[in-house]
Amino acid sequence: MPEAPTLIAEAIRFDAVGKTFPTRPVPLRAVESVSFAVRRGEFVAILGPSGCGKSTLLMMAAGLETATEGRLERGGVELVGPHRQTGVMFQDATLLPWLSVLDNVIFPATIRRIPRAKVLEVALRLIETVGLKGFENSRPHELSGGMRQRAAICRALVLDPDLILMDEPFSALDAITRDEMGDVLLDLWQHTQKSAIFVTHSIREAVLLADRVLVMSRRPATVAEELVVPFPRPRTPALADSAEFAAVVAHLRGVIARNMAA
Amino acid sequence: MSSTTLAVAPRLPWLPLLVGALVLLAWDLVVRWASVPQVLLPSPGSVAASLWQAAPALARHALATGGAACGAFLVAMLAGMVLAAAMMLSPLLNRLLYPNLLLFQLLPKVALGPLFVVWLGIGLPSLFAFAVFVSVFPVAVGALAGLRAADPNQLRMCRAAGGSSWQAFWHVRLPTSMPYVFAGAKVAATMAFTGATVGEFISANAGLGYMVMQAQARSDTPLIFAALAVLCVLGAALYGAVGLVEDAARRRWGTRR
Numbered sequence: 030m031p032e033a034p035t036l037i038a039e040a041i042r043f044d045a046v047g048k049t050f051p052t053r054p055v056p057l058r059a060v061e062s063v064s065f066a067v068r069r070g071e072f073v074a075i076l077g078p079s080g081c082g083k084s085t086l087l088m089m090a091a092g093l094e095t096a097t098e099g100r101l102e103r104g105g106v107e108l109v110g111p112h113r114q115t116g117v118m119f120q121d122a123t124l125l126p127w128l129s130v131l132d133n134v135i136f137p138a139t140i141r142r143i144p145r146a147k148v149l150e151v152a153l154r155l156i157e158t159v160g161l162k163g164f165e166n167s168r169p170h171e172l173s174g175g176m177r178q179r180a181a182i183c184r185a186l187v188l189d190p191d192l193i194l195m196d197e198p199f200s201a202l203d204a205i206t207r208d209e210m211g212d213v214l215l216d217l218w219q220h221t222q223k224s225a226i227f228v229t230h231s232i233r234e235a236v237l238l239a240d241r242v243l244v245m246s247r248r249p250a251t252v253a254e255e256l257v258v259p260f261p262r263p264r265t266p267a268l269a270d271s272a273e274f275a276a277v278v279a280h281l282r283g284v285i286a287r288n289m290a291a
Numbered sequence: 292m293s294s295t296t297l298a299v300a301p302r303l304p305w306l307p308l309l310v311g312a313l314v315l316l317a318w319d320l321v322v323r324w325a326s327v328p329q330v331l332l333p334s335p336g337s338v339a340a341s342l343w344q345a346a347p348a349l350a351r352h353a354l355a356t357g358g359a360a361c362g363a364f365l366v367a368m369l370a371g372m373v374l375a376a377a378m379m380l381s382p383l384l385n386r387l388l389y390p391n392l393l394l395f396q397l398l399p400k401v402a403l404g405p406l407f408v409v410w411l412g413i414g415l416p417s418l419f420a421f422a423v424f425v426s427v428f429p430v431a432v433g434a435l436a437g438l439r440a441a442d443p444n445q446l447r448m449c450r451a452a453g454g455s456s457w458q459a460f461w462h463v464r465l466p467t468s469m470p471y472v473f474a475g476a477k478v479a480a481t482m483a484f485t486g487a488t489v490g491e492f493i494s495a496n497a498g499l500g501y502m503v504m505q506a507q508a509r510s511d512t513p514l515i516f517a518a519l520a521v522l523c524v525l526g527a528a529l530y531g532a533v534g535l536v537e538d539a540a541r542r543r544w545g546t547r548r
């Protein structure tokens with residue numbers, strides 16, 4: 030690595046992070062003493078019961094919520110707000126309905142006041158990669174749910190971030206489209222060295238995509254278990270049909286069940 | 292895409308036009324057979340004759356009323372949107388003004404006309420101010436509702452991309468508010484003509500409202516009808532113009548969710 034930009038090997042680090050919402054009459058403790066780090070190029074999936082605080086965790090990583098305890102570091106620097114090198118995907122595609130697909134994909138550049146010409150080529154290549162070629166000038170309402178989420182992937186990647194945060198990005202899609210989208214992500218990650226935090230309810234998605242899976246406890250969320258996925262990269266969707274894959278999924282299901290019972 | 296082409300082709304509303312023609316015919320027959328005095332209800336024919344004879348005066352007064360109403364409409368649009376934007380961006384201003392804005396929206400504002408004469412005297416300034424006053428509230432209330440209707444998820448997405456609250460306003464709130472602004476603009480367009488005409492009733496020496504009062508003093512009922520007909524056409528024209536701008540905006544930034 031002759032031109033490594035930094036000596037920091039971690040994309041993001043949570044240090045005893047907690048979050049309490051000032052709700053009334055009792056404050057709501059959503060996240061409690063979470064500590065983990067995502068290495069550069071590492072894909073981390075987060076599994077956990079709904080309402081446990083996964084979204085809150087991710088919103089803190091995105092700089093959209095502040096931690097009430099502990100500290101977050103992004104590339105070795107304290108994280109205080111939205112970071113230019115972080116791409117975010119939400120449960121809904123949240124495209125702007127008055128913009129074309131292309132303009133939606135370029136939106137982060139518009140916000141960062143980066144000239145359109147500078148990102149146009151990247152945007153068009155991403156659009157082609159996710160299979161939306163020919164829909165650049167369509168409006169979001171002309172696309173299916175899966176196609177909209179593909180556009181949202183492009184938007185999250187358009188400024189070439191080194192960290193992508195995804196909050197159950199496919200949970201609003203039907204099962205078949207959902208598996209397709211998992212394959213699209215897997216494909217995209219063959220060619221990049223990006224770090225990712227991926228919140229999901231699907232054990233299959235987690236095992237197929239991630240290098241490491243964190244299982245969260247019930248609220249307040251804290252890291253209950255950690256599992257390193259033993260499959261080397263590059264992976265293909267066919268991996269999901271293997272017996273080894275099924276064994277890891279079954280093991281993880283057991284871990285989650287025990288964690289729920291506790 | 293095919294729905295866009297549908298919206299473009301204008302079609303004449305044949306059935307309503309037919310109903311209108313039938314009403315005119317019935318009106319003419321009633322006036323003829325029951326020999327209603329002209330002062331009470333002139334025949335459509337005599338209204339048409341009055342329109343023709345008084346055309347130059349009508350045109351002059353129409354220009355005065357139309358100018359005042361359109362000017363007041365534009366000022367009300369600008370003032371209403373600036374007011375709404377200021378209230379959106381400043382919670383303090385919003386707390387101070389919003390309840391008052393709603394209160395004024397509910398008041399029978401036309402009744403306050405004489406106050407404007409007291410403050411600004413007889414003439415264009417008072418009637419113009421009055422027309423702005425009655426038409427600014429629907430714009431401000433509509434625009435504010437639109438700015439507030441922005442999707443929280445879209446606002447969060449904008450913030451995640453590094454957007455300031457000003458950028459969220461410009462890129463998310465303003466486009467969301469457009470349908471609301473146009474709905475307010477259509478109400479304001481009719482209110483501007485109402486305001487201008489009422490203003491001319493009480494405080495003017497020109498304009499169609501003034502002309503109606505003059506004709507009434509002379510018991511020239513056909514001329515009253517003629518002036519009212521011109522007023523209707525002017526009002527419809529401004530309303531239609533707003534509709535055309537809305538169509539153009541929708542085709543440019545069209546949103547069908």
Ligand SMILES: Nc1ncnc2c1ncn2[C@@H]1O[C@H](COP(=O)(O)OP(=O)(O)O)[C@@H](O)[C@H]1O
Pocket residue numbers: 050051052057059077078079080081082083084085086248
């Ligand atoms: N802004 C907020 N104010 C108050 N409570 C909140 C807020 N956001 C989330 N919560 C609460 O925090 C808990 C965790 O929410 P969330 O992080 O969305 O869970 P998950 O994504 O794991 O389903 C929930 O009980 C939720 O009601």
Ligand SMILES: [Mg+2]
Pocket residue numbers: 080083084085196197
């Ligand atoms: Mg969630």
